[in-house]
Amino acid sequence: MSVTTEEIRAALARVAIPDGKDLISADLVRAIQIDGTAVRFVIEAPSPEIARLMEPVRKAAEAVVAELPGVSQVTVALTAHGPAAKPPSGLKIGGHMKPQAGSLKPSGVARILAIGSGKGGVGKSTVSSNLAVALARAGRRVGLLDADIYGPSQPRMMGVSQKPHSPDGQTIIPLTAHGVTVMSIGLMLPEEKAVVWRGPMLMGALQQMLSQVAWGELDVLLVDLPPGTGDVAMTLCQKAQVSGAIVVSTPQDVALLDARKALDMFDTLKTPVLGLIENMAVFTCPHCGGQSHIFGSGGTVAEASARGVPLLAQLPLDLDTRLAGDGGVPVAAGEGPMAEAYAKLADGLIKGGMA
Numbered sequence: 001m002s003v004t005t006e007e008i009r010a011a012l013a014r015v016a017i018p019d020g021k022d023l024i025s026a027d028l029v030r031a032i033q034i035d036g037t038a039v040r041f042v043i044e045a046p047s048p049e050i051a052r053l054m055e056p057v058r059k060a061a062e063a064v065v066a067e068l069p070g071v072s073q074v075t076v077a078l079t080a081h082g083p084a085a086k087p088p089s090g091l092k093i094g095g096h097m098k099p100q101a102g103s104l105k106p107s108g109v110a111r112i113l114a115i116g117s118g119k120g121g122v123g124k125s126t127v128s129s130n131l132a133v134a135l136a137r138a139g140r141r142v143g144l145l146d147a148d149i150y151g152p153s154q155p156r157m158m159g160v161s162q163k164p165h166s167p168d169g170q171t172i173i174p175l176t177a178h179g180v181t182v183m184s185i186g187l188m189l190p191e192e193k194a195v196v197w198r199g200p201m202l203m204g205a206l207q208q209m210l211s212q213v214a215w216g217e218l219d220v221l222l223v224d225l226p227p228g229t230g231d232v233a234m235t236l237c238q239k240a241q242v243s244g245a246i247v248v249s250t251p252q253d254v255a256l257l258d259a260r261k262a263l264d265m266f267d268t269l270k271t272p273v274l275g276l277i278e279n280m281a282v283f284t285c286p287h288c289g290g291q292s293h294i295f296g297s298g299g300t301v302a303e304a305s306a307r308g309v310p311l312l313a314q315l316p317l318d319l320d321t322r323l324a325g326d327g328g329v330p331v332a333a334g335e336g337p338m339a340e341a342y343a344k345l346a347d348g349l350i351k352g353g354m355a
Contacts, residue, residue: 003070005032005139008039011064017057018050027333030179032139037072039065044079044176051078104210104240108217109143111243113355114236114271118258120151120227123279124248126325127315128224129157130332134339134346135220135355136179137332143174143181143221145209147232149202150195152186154224159328163187164213172213178333183213199231206232210240220355228258229265237269244274244354246312251278251299259300263307274354275310276300277345280317313345 009032013024023029023043030042043058045051058078066074105112115131117124125148132144146154155161158177164187165173174183185195185205197205215221223242225233236242245266249259259276266273278300283292294317304311315321321338324331332342349355 002036003034003039003068005034005137007068008032008034008041008065009137011068012061015057015061015064018053023057023061027178027329030176031136031141032179033141034139037070038075039071039073040075040077041065042077042079054078098204098207104207104236106210106213106215106218106221109215109221110219111355112221112223112236112240113274114223114225114233114242114245114266115248116225116233116245116262116266117227117248117255118229118260118262119255122227122248122250122255122259123315124227125153125157125224126321127246127248127277127279128222129154129325130321130330130338130342131345131349132180132222133178133330133332134342135222135349137343138346138350140219140346140350140355141217142179143183143215143218145213145221145223146182146184146186147206147209147223147236148226149185149197149205149232150226152184154182154184155186155191156328157325157330158182160187161191170212172208174213174215177328178330181215181218183209183215185209202231203235206235229261233265234269237266237271242271244272246274246277248277248279249300249303250280251293251296251301253296253299255295256299256303259303263309273307273309274349274352275312276304277312278314281314283317286319312348313341315341 009024012029013022015023017023017026028043028045030044032041043054043061045054058076062074062076065071115124115128128144132142136142144154146152160175160177160182162175164175164183174181175187223236247259247262249255263273280295283294301311318338321331331338
């Protein structure tokens with residue numbers, strides 16, 4: 001029987017680091033990969049200085065995982081996430097799309113999944129960040145592109161704020177958080193700075209974030225689309241060989257009206273719809289345990305059934321999820337019912353060959 005990611009993480013939670021925490025609670029483990037009886041993962045220290053002190057920790061991590069049943073080989077890489085260099089003045093974001101032969105899909109990316117919604121406020125970005133983290137915890141190599149250029153929220157949700165650097169004024173080196181490779185226009189601008197661009201500028205920024213970012217080898221790149229059915233979604237689906245789309249909605253009738261438009265857009269653009277996610281499906285009172293369907297009940301379930309597409313998940317309206325997103329550590333990175341819900345969603349996508 002093959003070892004699981006959960007068993008590996010449980011073993012690594014017993015490995016202490018110099019500050020008294022363990023490898024898991026300190027969120028230093030990245031990219032767990034299981035290939036038969038061989039296990040590979042990365043320990044990412046906060047800085048090169050700390051990394052130089054952590055060779056005993058790396059050896060201890062290697063030893064505890066090697067002791068697990070079903071493991072015959074363990075490879076542990078020790079890296080450091082040092083401070084990003086300031087982007088050179090020659091690197092400019094935005095501008096009209098440049099002529100480009102072929103697809104915008106990065107060469108090292110196996111598949112691109114678009115996560116969309118017909119309207120804002122349904123939790124699309126929250127679902128995107130947590131699904132990315134859940135897939136990474138399941139051993140997938142995951143990228144997350146925040147394509148909501150007017151309202152980028154992934155830097156806050158993923159807990160990253162450094163500016164990506166560029167060694168040559170052309171290539172952009174993305175950031176890494178919670179095992180996910182992350183890129184957002186929000187990382188290139190001050191948090192309070194508005195993006196006041198017309199459509200062609202958006203297309204130029206999307207082209208740059210796909211073709212100039214050093215994404216590396218990824219099993220899946222999740223693209224957090226802006227709400228609606230505008231330029232960014234159209235260009236992505238027409239130019240980047242998108243493998244499939246996931247539509248997020250609440251059960252509310254108003255949200256479903258717009259979700260139907262998103263579904264129709266993906267159909268028009270010949271992008272397969274992998275399924276619907278019903279977010280904020282129910283609220284459980286933390287005081288009395290009573291449940292309330294604040295945004296209605298069953299609307300997304302009925303829509304999925306009527307259209308013959310899978311209902312991938314029903315996620316509750318959850319305070320911990322909001323607090324975790326605001327704090328920069330997605331709830332899927334921890335333990336508990338919501339982490340388990342996202343792990344189940346990720347597992348379904350992986351088993352279905354979608355991620």
